[in-house]
Amino acid sequence: MLYLLSVFLSEMPVDAYAECSPKSLLEASALRIACLIGDDRVPPIGSPLPAHFGNLIVDAMRQLNILDEKGLKRLADLKLNITKIDLAQCGHFPYVVLSRLAQFDLESLSISDAGPSDSSTFDIGEFIRECVNDATLKCLRYLNVGGHDKMTNVARIAQFSSLESLSLAGRPVCQTSLKVVRDLPNLKLLDISNTLVADISVLNELTNLEALLMHNLRIRSGCVTETLRSLSGLRVLDISKEVTDYGTDSSQEACVDLPLAMVQVLRDDPMACWPYLKSIDLAGNSLANMGVDRAADIVSLLLERNPRLERVSVLATPLDGHSYVVPVERDVKIINCATRTQAVMALSDYWNTDRDAFTAHALHCVYYMLQSSYDDFSDSEVAECAAVVCAALRKHLHNLGVQMAGSACLYHLCKLKRISRLSISAVRKCVDRCLDAAETYPETTQLQKNVWLTICNDYLLQLSGINFYRTCKVALESMLINSDAGVSRMTIAIVSIVAPKMRSQDARMLASDVRYVKHLVHLLEQNLSHFRNSNGVRAENSLYTLKFTLSALWNLTDDCPATCVVFAQENGIAVSFDILRLFENHNNIQTKVLGILNNVAEVYEQKLLMLRNSQYLEALCECLDGDFTRADATGRNRAVERSYFAAGVLANMLLCEQWPQGSRLSREDVNERMVKSIRLWPMLPVPMVSYRCVLCV
Template structure:
């Protein structure tokens, strides 16, 4: 069972994605570690293989699996060996997080014929190591290499770039945020004759004179954040304007990039002067994409003339007030350029483009999320229609959240954006991924506003994805520990607030129909803490029902029930059974029913007997009146099957049929199908067919069966066949 305030909504992922996720999370089950002889003293001598020796994964699936493992930060040297060329094929490789890969893991690439290679964030190995691990075919045919945020420095702090010269057919090179320098640029320009696209953003390049050698073939140049000598700023623009074949130019600036260690002592460096370029209205005649974000020296008249002389498709104007100008936001203006793709914060479209385009710039992402929140909360000048579900907003938010886990303000801005009941309840998106990222955020920051938003989001979304996904998240000790610490803090301070309620709800939903999270909860002393909560907040309906709901989840797991055979808990349950609030009484009764049903449990050490509790249970359930609203929601009725057996205690049977009747009468369309698919209707038929069944239990069972018949999941003939006793409805 799970929190009724967060109704279940199944949003199935694509089968292929689900299968790949399963492989990523279950490598220990699907694979085996084998040893091999290695002459390298730094090589572990271990590799990973699929247990099924016949396994072969085609190219597209191999590439997607590798990408997912990288995104989930599970990729290390041993996991990388799983992609040997005899069982996988790789042509287009994307390693979004290569920080845990050394040369031993990268050797796996040698057997593949690679056309495109992205290895971001290399730290345990260098770019030179990466290239040395490529096979001869790959060296001769590689078209694209992206090593952004990686290092060329070896252990002796020498920057080695000669290996790049081997890639003679390389067309696209991204060395942004590396130690790439003027000398490196000269080497690349001389040795890579087919180079068409170059990204040297946030590198140590301070002189771009070498680019004149490829002025006729370079089509894309990105040098965001580059600083040049003040006295050479006009010379830099001269060089840029000679690149007559450019289709894309990025000369934006980044606030969080300061290449101090690259600049000679005593030299004076400054940003590239964008205004000088714009004044040359007719230069770069083929230009289609221009990013001048973060720059201040923009004269609006020069910009208008420049745009009028070019067929610009994209214009970057982030961190510049010009993006708000009516010529970019108001189509009724005589001069209007808003039909182009523009990044900025002048309207929703500009902000979304920021989020899509600048995933590697935390400052830009943080600002974009801030302005997006203002729009979605209707506090800005331009408002987003909050009545229309927006999956695209959520997707870009999650990408930002995943890309920058250590940027608190960015994380907070994402939470603010998705902290909407309508978004969480109605918009279709990857709820599992969202919940995982939010839990990571919760564990990283101690900020009460972020904590409140995080637990609220988790409590709502945890009821909306599969049991397998619930189990995966709930069984992570750091998540469980953090959630319990929030409960402990509130309990210590005797504080019942929305944060406590949603945290209890999140824990309830994460343990629903999931034995592993229940075990982790118990291992983390959750049992003792929850007893303290029941004692500290007696009479608090919202607190008691959520605590008892989680105890119900534990009680449904046979091998964990003995944890609940605690004298204080049992005595507390005997009192809560008598609660005037039917929800509290119902959940307490559910726990008691499961405990009474299990004859392997020992009651002799408790102050109350099994028979006494059974009599309490019978009397209490008989006193209930059917409530107007549905009190609880169930993912499965399988835990009910042992409670409905013919030889079971009648008090246990009574609670079980009452519970089933309650939910089927409130939501027959959902639950009748579930009862039939899990064969609970067969067990109910056994009850009504047996002369030994108590007449009251038979009556309720008969009502459930008739509801199933009315909804088309059972025939009237089946309800009559084999009957010796006919209960009265």
């Protein structure tokens, strides 16, 4: 086993490690094996691994998003000892792949929305026949078959004789299908949230039931009070509703008010209670819809009559956002958004559930707390807040409301110098979640603004460990899709900063996409025109964008001949010389232009093209001259830098064998001017970025 650890931990992918955050050597080893399975290069494993380790491998594959069809097949081929598989959010699988599950003796299985992809109906009987072995039928304790497709033969679930936990959440099943629970004597947890069950009478006398989840259930018949009274063994009860504003629940259906039904049970019998009840979720309920005081009375009654009740969620109820005095002396956790601690607590409680609406609601509350009272957050609260916000964003990637609120939270957590309060690993996760959102919602302008406002931070962009290639690529894609000027300015600034930090092969890969270079040249033309024809703020914005676009192109054309060719084909050379002429008194801008032209001049056809234009040659020679005695506040001599890069372009041009006839400047004239200029360069007090040495002939 120790040998395996040493082998599998070598060359651990940094991004994967950061994403999954393994807490032990065993988890890190499982993560490494998961990566190898994803790459289809797992070395032979000589002896069987313990089930706990096999389960960790499966979980790591799920977190890395590689528990897909190929991943499940490879996993089955390895013949690992696995007792727990969670395929939720892994996509749909055809039966030929799901049938591989029969190779494992499972105790826990979640296939929520995971299949089968070759049928619009989930037939429990067929699933058992094709995908479950006898050992699993006898030993399975946890089964999640939630989803949205039609389900048939639900009664066959009774074949899982040891089942303790069953989730049918989201399935369009009614109370008739629910009769199967009577044939599950060991059942302790039942989730029928968001189903079509309208009568829960079938649950009568299920005294072994410890957890009942009925989120967003609309009960219209049966004696609900009698059923609730009979469930004396309940420890967890969820009767929340999928609304974040109880006052906007416009349903016209005559549904039973479950919180009031519980109140009725308690008032009808002074001795009635749920003696083991520890947690109740009332989120989204109107709680009699008679104001804060009436809602507080209901919560107080539940706390006073249920001696072990220690957690009550009143999120999105009349009590939400209001202080509430607990009427009992034991420790009680009220899930509310009245304070910053409670708001973060609410998010911690809901992010890892399928309650998107409540997660978004809690995120909105956290956002307002960060916006209005960030300075009141302690370092530990900031760290916890960042962790749960990132977790929520990852879990609910495909919910726009969560992404909007969460990205706004990240902006306030990472704003300016605030980001220094976060650990490097926390910042990395913030960046990854922002990039996830930008990739998933490329055309949602406000979300794009949230993302790039967060990432456009000098401190953040200087950190090691950030995936600069992905950051640059997503920024470029966003730039292509979004026409918003603010998004364009931020993304081009980010590209210009992170492009030099990428590995050479990554930079070449990005630069090989001609769409990016074409768009950047278009930005140069557009902002050059805006600067010429505008003044005030618009001119300043154009100048800002122009500078960063030049920096980005300088880096993307470096050592990339194909990119330089595209740059020239898109009229980039002509635009560059237009900028040189317009900004003759801006050494910094001219240096960036000359840096690009240096790269372009390394391609023979392009330097020949520049050489044949006498105006280009003269403009370059003019850039050789300058006041070399002055340095700026940082000690940099901008005139020397400009002259240096102009000399670099000219040096490349001097290598051309055929000098254009009739040129006003001969080869000797150019060479002499270069030598004269170089001899005037002083020793610089600070180093100057340079890529090529100047050759004089």
